[in-house]
Amino acid sequence: MINNPLQLLLNPGSIATVGAGNNPLKMGAIQALSIVKDGFPGKFFPIHPTETKVFGYKAYPSAFDLPEAPDLVMFVLPATLVVKIMEDFGKIGTRRAIVITAGFREIGKEGKLLEEQLKEITSRYGIRFLGPNCMGIINSELPLNVTVCPLSGKPGLLGMASQSGTYITQTLPYLQQKGIRLAKAISVGNEADLELTDALEYLGADPQCKAIALYIEGLKNAGRFLDVARKVTAQKPVIAQYVGGSEAGARAGSSHTGALAGPDYLYDGLFKQAGILRVDSVEELYNQGWMLASQPPLKGNRIAVLTNSGGPGTAISHTCNAGGLDIPTFSKKLQTEIRQYLPPHGAAGNPVDLTFHMDAEVISTILPDLLFKSGEVDGMVVHGLMGTGFMKAIHPHVQELFGGISSEDFISQFKRDLTDSLAVFDRYDLPVALSSFFGREDNFTDVYREKGIPVLDGPEKAARSMLALYRYRLVRQRSLYQLPVLPPVSVIASQLIKAALAEGRTVLDEFESKQLLAAYDVTTVEEILTHSEEEAVKAAIKIGYPLALKGCSAEFAHKTGKGLIHLNVGKEEEVREAYRAVMEAAGQEIPLLVSKMITGERELMAGLVRHSSFGPCVLFGLGGILAEAFKDRTFRLAPLNEAEAKEMLQDIRASELLGPYRGMPAVDQDQLATVLQAVGNLAMLHPEILEIDLNPVIISGANPVVVDALVIIDSPVGR
């Protein structure tokens, strides 16, 4: 028994519907019909003010007239009536609800008020609910379907949770065409109570779901999502599409369900951190989700490509290879074995190209068996398994030569028993993706899909589906997640922040910022804050030349281009000159920071940003002068454990810089990871910190040294 409110919601013993009558052209009626027509095995109680029977079932005027409190109640009546009737059900003891009805938060002020009332009532009675403004749920195993479209075919393996109802309702006939079967599906609507994250958690725990697909327009609480997703992806693959990352996407999503979008780069980091595979279209979500759900995991990177045509074979090989998979050239021995089944102009090396030919046994059974048996491959992509689809296509032309044979009679000659082929794909615990330009009208496509082998309608799609297994393999190879252990709060750091806030400041100056970092063991440049020319000279002698001299004041948080920075200062005379120049540039006496001059050709950056639904996020990227032009950055939610921090290092495009690079030693990645972890920890331990900007972090030898730092703070009250 899964300890999640959705367990009962998706597995009720009895359901009441409120608002569905006998007019089958009303959406509410069609949804209620799906319950009874798709074979829900429990009790069905229609509530209706006037009808005595709905779909032949006894109808009840109100909740209080029911013989028992149903496990679940579904609302399809106008928004203004929902709250009152929800309370009735609360009173009789119903504890789960689905509110299909729209007209709540998404319509503005009035609806928002209604939604607040709904939350108040449900929370008073302990009712957990989906919606409002959702399209319902599917449990293909029970079965239970409350969506407008019929459920058909056997129970599926793919779990789905969606912030758009369409993707679990209007698309059902489409999915059926494609042979993609949902295990359980949940439309979350406005998420007034149960959220996408609850759905993910439930599907993660549900043994029927072998993989999970998520359609996301915006998350309310990315941190909780991450916690849940991390656990789920350690057990089963999760794939997601996020569409809120552009200006128009964010605006569209918010007008739709009022979802809270956020920058694309934060979601990108979140998905990586959570081990979620990201895709860019709903078709990929379904296709690759189905591949992940139906196929065994990929145990290595070696893929066999088997085809009846050069073009698709080349496209599959290229797409797999470009995505990281190997298309190994087969051993001489295996090639010789293969070649006996090929025409002279075929190819045996991998891809194996039979070229166009009509005998399907070789491509459907003999060669797959040979390839899997060889031990030289970990997975297979096949294009060109086809039968009646092609024959149907050519029938009009050949009909006459076959004495006017009918399409049906003609085709029936080419129906193949695919038992042997299916047995081969079943015998080896290795994944297969098929590609065909023929849909369900082709008996091959139909049979393979029915048996749970994905048949994609394009070679690149089959290749990308195999790549999804490869991507999940990389996720599974990550070490077990370790909860980061936060260090004790530094008293020095707290006092620094408190003092600045007390002065009404929101900026810590460079020296303070670095003290904050040093309090958490980050290596910053050796430096002394001085308050007079003589102090500066003394500090210079103490630290030793060359030096970097910088005016240091919270008033001048951004120093570049203002004459406040003097680098490569080599002697006392220059120190004095620089001191005077800085004071003149500042127009007042400000402290001068005397720092050891750090040089290194590798300049990186680290930092912290906050976003309302993400909380604090750590940034890592290329720093220095090129930072803005390249925007080579990656983000993760704080706090970070060591493995997460090190993954960030590999996640920038220029990560090659960190290895031994052009005669420079490899960067000390432990130290660099420590900097990133410290940034995250600072935000966790000191909620006053709004932003941190460490740029550049110069790699001196192998060691990262924080050369410049800026911390923005604010009282966290009311944020």
Add this chain to the structure above:
Amino acid sequence: MINNPLQLLLNPGSIATVGAGNNPLKMGAIQALSIVKDGFPGKFFPIHPTETKVFGYKAYPSAFDLPEAPDLVMFVLPATLVVKIMEDFGKIGTRRAIVITAGFREIGKEGKLLEEQLKEITSRYGIRFLGPNCMGIINSELPLNVTVCPLSGKPGLLGMASQSGTYITQTLPYLQQKGIRLAKAISVGNEADLELTDALEYLGADPQCKAIALYIEGLKNAGRFLDVARKVTAQKPVIAQYVGGSEAGARAGSSHTGALAGPDYLYDGLFKQAGILRVDSVEELYNQGWMLASQPPLKGNRIAVLTNSGGPGTAISHTCNAGGLDIPTFSKKLQTEIRQYLPPHGAAGNPVDLTFHMDAEVISTILPDLLFKSGEVDGMVVHGLMGTGFMKAIHPHVQELFGGISSEDFISQFKRDLTDSLAVFDRYDLPVALSSFFGREDNFTDVYREKGIPVLDGPEKAARSMLALYRYRLVRQRSLYQLPVLPPVSVIASQLIKAALAEGRTVLDEFESKQLLAAYDVTTVEEILTHSEEEAVKAAIKIGYPLALKGCSAEFAHKTGKGLIHLNVGKEEEVREAYRAVMEAAGQEIPLLVSKMITGERELMAGLVRHSSFGPCVLFGLGGILAEAFKDRTFRLAPLNEAEAKEMLQDIRASELLGPYRGMPAVDQDQLATVLQAVGNLAMLHPEILEIDLNPVIISGANPVVVDALVIIDSPVGR
């Protein structure tokens, strides 16, 4: 009349087939059948050694028995027989051929010999031919179809040329399902004579083709392809997929048709230079090709999104927006007009979301008209136009409530006359892309596709199809192509190269390399080559400090990390020290290059590479220390005109660096373009130059200065 050998090949008055008999299960027979069954209006002459009739047509034992020389002959008989019979046709005067037969170059040595014989015979008789190892042609207007699959529906608008036969044959039923109609299609096979470029040129000139799709595994002569493609893309859109750019893709392609693949980055540059839109899958090739062929050009960037569902509306908005299109928020006035047709929980701002509702008139006619009329949009993407598909899906559930009505009777009630809707889409000369999860089984999808409005089976696909129009708009906005004018050959440069080759060298030293560049007006750093310590000191005084001192010898082409470079040399004493240090590091007396020390935070690179099928290509990218880690580079075929050189500058990820950037002035793009043009010109004027490597090109102030240069040469004989 188009002056291209393919004109007659695709428009023959008479065709002979060689090898096709009456066995309709042989591929050759099926292909020949397509000619007669798909309505070829000319004469058909089967050549067959034994049959007297083929498909009811009189058969002839040989070419010499024919009543006339056919315009075209098609071979489907075994490879070894082709050459002999080709000669017969040459003798009787046939001048065009299609060799479907495989078993030539692609099978190795023996086949290669056969192909050479074929070329020799055809060239002797002036026969131009497609193949061998191809799948034939389609001319939907004539009509003429020689592929295995039947042609159906009215003539199309999309021209296609493919290095895989599958993509114009096996995919025909698939394309028919999708409503995509080919105008003319050409499978080029081994390209022993007519090449993909000839096909592109022909389709470019053919008025029936409104857009052209290319499937490419490798080009024999990228330069000629570029010349042709440039002209075509100025007139009509060309879209291409290239799959030879990975190791496996190259291997697969070459085993297939022996095509000559090349690095992905060269093809990327080639496509950009040619104005060709690149895609990554054959589905995109077809979908976006069809969109480009069927829809009017996009005249601005403002797209209206109209939907019956939030999810697809959000996905469309996000995809369009992320790709560069605007989804403008509509004016208050327009929103008010729209809102009268929406339910309260609909959205009018853009996307316009009707939410799920059954009356199709609003979404199919009223709102499209309102939006187009408003003048606020340049194109429209609509999701949710659907009728019988959805009704068919829900029929099993509602049947009983409709008194057991049959599916047909039920659906017929929802058949809508779409005349008004089609009239709206027709009335405005603005592009539309539709998205639906229902295929041809839905009357809306069917009618729109039939009328030439693309209906894509996914919201992102519709958005990407609109983006294809946007991408082509950018191509059309480029200035008219100007043939670059090469400067006269520099005598100094020629002598330098000649002298080095005479010494048996393949490397020009840094000083020589820069002289070569200077001979073509490239600004290089001020410098003097010295041969003794005293000369070095004198040169230092002449140039002025600070200086860069470098050992200069072709023997030490790569100087980094060998103690041969001394930067920031500030006084005579340091010059002397550096001189001695360099000589010691070199282990011999070598010249010392005394150069002005150039500093600048922006380091770029330029260069030249050669590739067998591309010839000389110019490289531009980020230079200096980060170059290897970022690989931020772009390539174009030489020579370059000014506009092409400037496009390269914008084509690196870090192009922002070139604008005014962090207080630095904008780079002088004229000067930088001159460097790139000079690199290309050098290769054109001096074929001995194999490689040029200018790294770094430092931006000093606003001016690019070539600080280091390396030129590799070789006698071009035998290359």
